[in-house]
Amino acid sequence: MSTLLHHRLAGRERLEALARYDVDDPHLKQQLDAIAMRTAMHLHMPTALTTLVLDNATLIAGAHGVDGWMRGGPGGPAEWSFCAQTVLTGEPYIVTDASRDPMQCTNPVVELDGLRAYAGAPLITSSGQVLGAHCVIDTAPHVFSEDEIAELQAAATDVVVAFEQHPSRYSTEYRPSFFNLD
Amino acid sequence: MIDLPHPPPGASSGPYGLPRPDLDEAHQALAEIYAEITDRIWTQILHQTGLSGRETDPDALDRVIDAMKSSDPITALCGRSLEIRVAAFDAIATDRELIGSPA
Numbered sequence: 001m002s003t004l005l006h007h008r009l010a011g012r013e014r015l016e017a018l019a020r021y022d023v024d025d026p027h028l029k030q031q032l033d034a035i036a037m038r039t040a041m042h043l044h045m046p047t048a049l050t051t052l053v054l055d056n057a058t059l060i061a062g063a064h065g066v067d068g069w070m071r072g073g074p075g076g077p078a079e080w081s082f083c084a085q086t087v088l089t090g091e092p093y094i095v096t097d098a099s100r101d102p103m104q105c106t107n108p109v110v111e112l113d114g115l116r117a118y119a120g121a122p123l124i125t126s127s128g129q130v131l132g133a134h135c136v137i138d139t140a141p142h143v144f145s146e147d148e149i150a151e152l153q154a155a156a157t158d159v160v161v162a163f164e165q166h167p168s169r170y171s172t173e174y175r176p177s178f179f180n181l182d
Numbered sequence: 183m184i185d186l187p188h189p190p191p192g193a194s195s196g197p198y199g200l201p202r203p204d205l206d207e208a209h210q211a212l213a214e215i216y217a218e219i220t221d222r223i224w225t226q227i228l229h230q231t232g233l234s235g236r237e238t239d240p241d242a243l244d245r246v247i248d249a250m251k252s253s254d255p256i257t258a259l260c261g262r263s264l265e266i267r268v269a270a271f272d273a274i275a276t277d278r279e280l281i282g283s284p285a
Contacts, residue, residue, distance in 0.1 A: 010214035012256070019255035054259050056211060057266035073273055075266045077200055108198040108274065170255040 008088060009078055010055040017129035018052060019170050021163045023061055028166040032062020032159060035134070039155045040064045043119075043148050045136040050123070050159050052132040053078060053087040061132070062159075080109050083133035086120040090130050092149050093120045097141035117142035119149060121156035123163070134159045197274045203267045205235055208246050211260050223257065243268065 022028065032050045040048040047065040051058045058081040059074060060066065078084045082104070086093040095118040098104040109115045119142075120135035134156040196202060213220040228235050231245040243264070250261025 006211070006214050010211075012215060015215060015256045015259055018259055054263040054266075055215060057263035057270075059262065059266060073266065073269045076270050077267050078263075079200075080198070080270075106198075112274070112277065168255065 005079055005084070006056050009053060009084065014129050014131075015055060017125055017127065018054065018131055020167055021131075022166045022168040023052060023059070025166045028162060029062055031162040031165075033064060035155055035158050035162065036062050036064035039134065039136060039152065042151050042155075043136050045117075045138050045142070047138065048134070048136045050132065050134050051075065051081070051083040052123075053081065053084050053130075057081075058083050058132070076109065080107055082107075082109070082115075082118045082137075083120050083135060086122050086133040086135070087130045090122050090124065092122070092153065093118070093133075094144050094149070095119075096143050099141075114139045116140055117144075119144045119152055121149070121153040123156055123160050125160060125164075131160070131163065196271060200267070200271050200274065202240075202271045202275075203264050204243060205233070205237060205246060207267075208243065208250070208264055209235070211264060212250075212257065215256060215260060223253075227253070240268075 036048040036050060040046065048063070049060055049066060050062040052061050053059075056078045058076055058078060075081075082093060082095065095101050095104055098107065098110040098116050098118065104110055107115075115137050117138040117140065118135060120133035122133055123131040125131060134152060136152065201207075209220070209224055212223055216223055224235070227246060227249045230249045231242075233242050233245065247261045247265050247268070250264070251258045253261070
């Protein structure tokens with residue numbers, strides 16, 4: 001993958017923040033799926049997701065209406081990820097029609113999966129780390145209103161709360177065992 | 183606006199610029215995170231998997247990914263990333279085989 005992109009996503013502090021949550025907790029998944037369903041309904045979009053942007057890939061942590069997307073996989077490479085853009089800027093990232101967007105039109109998610117519209121809000125922890133994004137996608141172009149973006153950002157806040165309710169066993173005083181090998 | 187790279191189809195060794203991850207990519211992924219202590223971590227993973235680090239077969243990468251996923255939480259996330267990239271490569275390669283694309 002792009003070394004520059006990997007370098008920007010592989011920051012230790014951000015990865016440590018990601019490691020503080022138990023992303024495999026089925027109760028968390030249930031909560032994230034429910035938030036995604038609510039977001040999709042409120043924004044009248046077929047698909048909503050919560051993604052965690054790892055060091056060089058995006059992991060789908062919760063979703064609604066995602067069947068058939070990403071070939072049913074657990075996520076995708078970071079360089080194909082619209083959510084990586086959201087993480088890198090720490091701001092909502094909006095694409096009205098990806099087929100006409102010079103940066104995204106050759107993205108396989110656009111060419112193969114048919115994604116056209118995307119709006120993502122960053123998942124920002126209380127310590128300021130951006131974990132991933134809460135987003136909606138559609139196969140038809142869509143102009144997002146300010147109210148829709150505000151709704152998405154509010155849902156992203158709910159997503160962060162859900163993560164914080166599910167800390168991993170590494171959430172406090174984490175220190176990799178490799179530091180103690182001397 | 184940050185310009186994420188989306189190489190055009192066929193621009194590099196894999197579909198949509200995505201080569202199948204290998205042990206070098208796994209090593210480089212760890213180096214981005216761990217910098218000067220990477221070699222110590224990599225040596226431990228190789229020791230754990232019984233590999234030399236020069237293997238090129240998919241099974242060797244699978245073993246390294248498994249070792250990473252059972253390691254400390256940051257290395258585990260890194261292993262998970264590699265696993266996702268392998269799954270994406272395999273899915274797209276399969277798609278291309280099904281439609282007979284040469285790319």
